[in-house]
Amino acid sequence: xxxxxxxxxxxxxxxxxxxxxxxxxxxxxxxxxxxxxxxxxxxxxxxxxxxxxxxxxxxxxxxxxxxxxxxxxxxxxxxxxxxxxxxxxxxxxxxxxxxxxxxxxxxxxxxxxxxxxxxxxxxxxxxxxxxxxxxxxxxxxxxxxxxxxxxxxxxxxxxxxxxxxxxxxxxxxxxxxxxxxxxxxxxxxxxxxxxxxxxxxxxxxxxxxxxxxxxxxxxxxxxxxxxxxxxxxxxxxxxxxxxxxxxxxxxxxxxxxxxxxxxxxxxxxxxxxxxxxxxxxxxxxxxxxxxxxxxxxxxxxxxxxxxxxxxxxxxxxxxxxxxxxxxxxxxxxxxxxxxxxxxxxxxxxxxxxxxxxxxxxxxxxxxxxxxxxxxxxxxxxxxxxxxxx
Amino acid sequence: xxxxxxxxxxxxxxxxxxxxxxxxxxxxxxxxxxxxxxxxxxxxxxxxxxxxxxxxxxxxxxxxxxxxxxxxxxxxxxxxxxxxxxxxxxxxxxxxxxxxxxxxxxxxxxxxxxxxxxxxxxxxxxxxxxxxxxxxxxxxxxxxxxxxxxxxxxxxxxxxxxxxxxxxxxxxxxxxxxxxxxxxxxxxxxxxxxxxxxxxxxxxxxxxxxxxxxxxxxxxxxxxxxxxxxxxxxxxxxxxxxxxxxxxxxxxxx
Ligand SMILES: Nc1ncnc2c1ncn2[C@@H]1O[C@H](COP(=O)(O)OP(=O)(O)OP(=O)(O)O)[C@@H](O)[C@H]1O
Ligand SMILES: [Mg+2]
Numbered sequence: 001x002x003x004x005x006x007x008x009x010x011x012x013x014x015x016x017x018x019x020x021x022x023x024x025x026x027x028x029x030x031x032x033x034x035x036x037x038x039x040x041x042x043x044x045x046x047x048x049x050x051x052x053x054x055x056x057x058x059x060x061x062x063x064x065x066x067x068x069x070x071x072x073x074x075x076x077x078x079x080x081x082x083x084x085x086x087x088x089x090x091x092x093x094x095x096x097x098x099x100x101x102x103x104x105x106x107x108x109x110x111x112x113x114x115x116x117x118x119x120x121x122x123x124x125x126x127x128x129x130x131x132x133x134x135x136x137x138x139x140x141x142x143x144x145x146x147x148x149x150x151x152x153x154x155x156x157x158x159x160x161x162x163x164x165x166x167x168x169x170x171x172x173x174x175x176x177x178x179x180x181x182x183x184x185x186x187x188x189x190x191x192x193x194x195x196x197x198x199x200x201x202x203x204x205x206x207x208x209x210x211x212x213x214x215x216x217x218x219x220x221x222x223x224x225x226x227x228x229x230x231x232x233x234x235x236x237x238x239x240x241x242x243x244x245x246x247x248x249x250x251x252x253x254x255x256x257x258x259x260x261x262x263x264x265x266x267x268x269x270x271x272x273x274x275x276x277x278x279x280x281x282x283x284x285x286x287x288x289x290x291x292x293x294x295x296x297x298x299x300x301x302x303x304x305x306x307x308x309x310x311x312x313x314x315x316x317x318x319x320x321x322x323x324x325x326x327x328x329x330x331x332x333x334x335x336x337x338x339x340x341x342x343x344x345x346x347x348x349x350x351x352x353x354x355x356x357x358x359x360x361x362x363x364x365x366x367x368x369x370x371x372x373x374x375x376x377x378x379x380x381x382x383x384x385x386x387x388x389x
Numbered sequence: 390x391x392x393x394x395x396x397x398x399x400x401x402x403x404x405x406x407x408x409x410x411x412x413x414x415x416x417x418x419x420x421x422x423x424x425x426x427x428x429x430x431x432x433x434x435x436x437x438x439x440x441x442x443x444x445x446x447x448x449x450x451x452x453x454x455x456x457x458x459x460x461x462x463x464x465x466x467x468x469x470x471x472x473x474x475x476x477x478x479x480x481x482x483x484x485x486x487x488x489x490x491x492x493x494x495x496x497x498x499x500x501x502x503x504x505x506x507x508x509x510x511x512x513x514x515x516x517x518x519x520x521x522x523x524x525x526x527x528x529x530x531x532x533x534x535x536x537x538x539x540x541x542x543x544x545x546x547x548x549x550x551x552x553x554x555x556x557x558x559x560x561x562x563x564x565x566x567x568x569x570x571x572x573x574x575x576x577x578x579x580x581x582x583x584x585x586x587x588x589x590x591x592x593x594x595x596x597x598x599x600x601x602x603x604x605x606x607x608x609x610x611x612x613x614x615x616x617x618x619x620x621x622x623x624x625x626x627x628x629x630x631x632x633x634x635x636x637x638x639x640x641x642x643x
Contacts (some may be wrong), residue, residue, distance in 0.1 A: 335446065340483035340533075341493070343443050344549060345471035345500035354496065358487025358532070 029095035033060070033106040036099035045098055048277040048309050050245055053216045055136070055162045055190050057100050064107060067135025068161055072112065073127040077120035078151075081113045089113055089142055093168035093196040094224055097251075101194040101220070104138045104164035111140035114153070118146030118172065125152040125369075132161025132189060139165035139193075143179070147172035147200070152369065153179045157213075160186040169197040171205055173227065178206040180372055184379070185213035194220040199259070201227025208367050209265075211238040211246050212379055218247040225256035228290075232261045235366050236278075237376065239383045240306070242271025249279040250295070254288040263295035266363050268356055268383075269306035278328075280312040284321060292322035299330040300359050353384055391421040391458055391474065391556035393442075393589060399452035400434075400441045408449065411437040413614035415453070419557060419589040426592045426600060426625060429611030430633045435593045436480055438611075439561040443477040444470050457557065472501055474556030478546035478563050480593075485533040490545070491515070493533045494552060501553050518551045522578050539566035547578040558582065559591045564599035576602030597629045612636040 026043045027036045038059045039046040046058075056062035072080045083089070090111055096102040114126055128141070145151055149172065157163075171177050183191060191214055199205045203226075211217050223232045232252065240246045252261045267276045280295040299308045312326035333355065341351035360380060364373050400412035411434045419425055429435055441448045442455060444467040455462040457473055465473060485493070494515060499505045506514070519526060522544045534542055543563050550558055560579065564572055576599060582588050583603070592603060600608075600622065608624040609616045610633070617636050618624065 334483075336483045337485050339445055339467060340479070340485065341488075341497075342467035343471055343477055343479075344493070344497035344553070345468055346496055347468050347500065348466070350496070350500075351468070354488050354493075355485060358485060361487035 027099075029097045030102055031091060031095055031105050033099065033102040036102050039099055045249070049218055049247060050216065053190065053245065054100070054192065057103060057162065057164045057190065057192055060103065062136045062162060062164075064109075064138055065135035066137060067133040068137035068139065068163065069129075069131045069133065070112060070139070071129045071131075072114060073129075074114065075122055075124040075126070077117050077122060078126055079115040079117070081115075082110050083113050084110065087111065087113065089144065090140065091168070093170050093198040094222060096166060096194060097220070097222070098194070100164050100192045101166055104166050104193075105140070107138035107164075108140040111142060113142045113144065115144045116146055116149045116151045119148050120146065121150045122152065125154045128153065128155045130155065130157045130163075132157075132159035132163060132185070134160045136162040139163060141165065141167045142170065143168070143177070144170045145172055145175040145177045148174040150176040151178070153177065154372070155179065155181045157181070157183050157185055157191065160189050162190045163192070165193040167193060167195045169195070169205065171198065171200050171203040173200040174202045175200060176204045178208070178369070180208040180210065180367070180369065181219075183209075183211040183213055183217050183219075185217070187213065187215060189214040190216045192216075192218045194222065196222045196224065197232065199223060199225050199230035199232055202229035204231045204233075206233045207235065208372070209234075209236040209248060210376060211236070211248070212383065214244065214246070216245045218245075218249070220249045220251070222250070223252045223261060225254065225259045228256055228258040230256065230259040232259075233366070234261070234263045234265075235363055236265035236267075237360060237363055238265070238267040238276060239380060240267060240269045240274040240276045241383065241386070242305070243273050245275045245277075247277035247279075249277070249281070251281045252283070252293065254282070254284040254291045254293065257288055258290035259288065260292045261295075262293070264363055264366065265297045266299070266360055267308070268300045268302055268359065269308060270302040270383075272305035274306040275309075276307075277309045278311070280326065282314045282324070282326070284314075284316045284318060284324060286317040289318055289320040290322055291318075291324065294323065294325045296327045298328075298359075300333060300356065301330060302333045302356070349384075353381065356380065356384055391589060393419045393462075393475075393557045394456045395442075395453070396455075397453040398438075398441065398450065398455060400437055401449045401451050402437070402447060403449070410451070411448075411614055412441065415615055417609065417616060419591055421556060421589045422586045423607070424583060424590040424592060424603060424605045425607045425609060426594060426605035427609050427611050427616075428594060428625065428628055430637055433611050434614040435611050436561055437614075439477055439480075439559045439591075439593060442470075442475060442559055443467060468500065471553075472503075476550055476553055476555035476558045478543075478550055478558065478560045480561040480565070482534050482537075482542045482546055484535045486535055488533050489530055490533055491529040494549065497549065498552055514552065518548055521551070521581065522548055523574050524548065540568065540571045543567060543575055544571070544578075547575050550582055551578055554582065554585070555588060557589045557591065559593070561593045562595065563592075564594055564596060572599060573602060579603055597625045600625050610636055
């Protein structure tokens, strides 16, 4: 595929030595919203986000009105609880790192805790359905996975909401957790969330973020390692339509020796003022010898007028690592591919579908959950149909 | 009997300083069962002719007509032309990441034949065609043209030719970049299709060596955007010995 950079996009890459990623943000992590100044938009962590579309989540004016239905369906071996703010299991994975996350932490009333017992190997996924009915909500979700347990959690976001939330994954030693978070919001929704994973010794964490809907979605998946041997795979797929702002900001903090991380995010954009932002911050601290990390972001721009900002950023404080790399590319939809397929009799729309499906194919294979793959393919198909119409 | 008729075809491309005329009045008739070789110097417009017949959007037809059995080819979209029976084996086949050869072939055959081929017979058909072209079965699972060597790409083009069985096959330098063995294998593939008597072949080439395997009924010399001389197979030998000098002198193409 031709890796031409369309007008209005930026693709920067950086490998730095020394400066920690969090030094570039405007305030230290904190549970208290008062510790963060109201962003004005020029801060490093806010510069791509249209603040005026956050509906007051960032400046304290968005008062909770409720209207968010959360339903958890869990197989045996899983405990589901609704707990108070004082529950000791909250806030263990890490502190909020920006104003909206801190606002969510300061404002939620009840939290949901899903616990998977030690050694439990779930045969069915835990399903968390988050359905908005148009109100403003602040949420807090904890998923705890006991040592050597294995679980898949699927979180589905639908309906309309103005939602700020923190999600914590606390993964015990040797445990395996796969989380699929689907943002299938109605068009007006605003969703800002920090997902923090604390990956235990020899534990595996796989995150699949899928963003289709919403007016503004800004997700901040973070990974911290609790012990050596941890492994994190972060996959993402987004389909940004006209007027939508979809932002995925990743941070992987290699603060522990001999851990691995692999990131692959792919997005398709179509329509006027579709805006996708991808930030991949990976920090390899001096202690993190033996680290192996790679991050990739690819964007496929289907029509004129869309904008992509893709910024991988790798900071390395030790030379004793296994590997570290990043790649970022933004390409226009390749008319030569379309011509080739059509020259074999394949009609225009079908050819276009083949190319876009092809673009996402490899990523879908990584997910490893056939029913989710099917659903995503159907969704991609639907998005494409909307664009062809 | 299927007939492709090209009459006074003029084609331009968009160059930096405005449109530039590449084809300047091409006349050619190709009938089912016939094989026409087109030979000519670099840049004379051979690929432009091939792409224009297939309908590549880069080329603008500014004059002339192309018809297949009386149907106006120029009025058809790219995919309609293919379904009407025009096939272009490209000089530089395109990579399509994430789309497997087997999915591509089946989608394409379904479109061209108007119905999905029966799975059992289809699998056999593809397997045999691949064997004939000495392509490893693993190619079916690879992505279209991705990481294929030059020769593998050409075999893959001829594989499609064999499966799609067009009325008119345009082969743009299918022989370029092939070693002797590959040239023979690929030529045999083309000949299997020709032997059906159902295809009219337009063979674009620089070299007479492929004409030892694929015997043309006619040879045309292409220079400066048009056919400047036509003859039988013996014309190729003349070109081999004398080159194109006689045809290109008398001014640059612009
Ligand atoms: N976009 C363009 N702008 C200007 N000139 C172009 C453009 N595209 C093609 N041409 C010119 O058109 C002419 C014909 O090209 P074409 O590829 O048809 O030649 P060819 O006969 O197939 O050559 P070869 O034997 O090298 O394959 C060339 O001079 C080429 O430079
Ligand atoms: Mg050519």
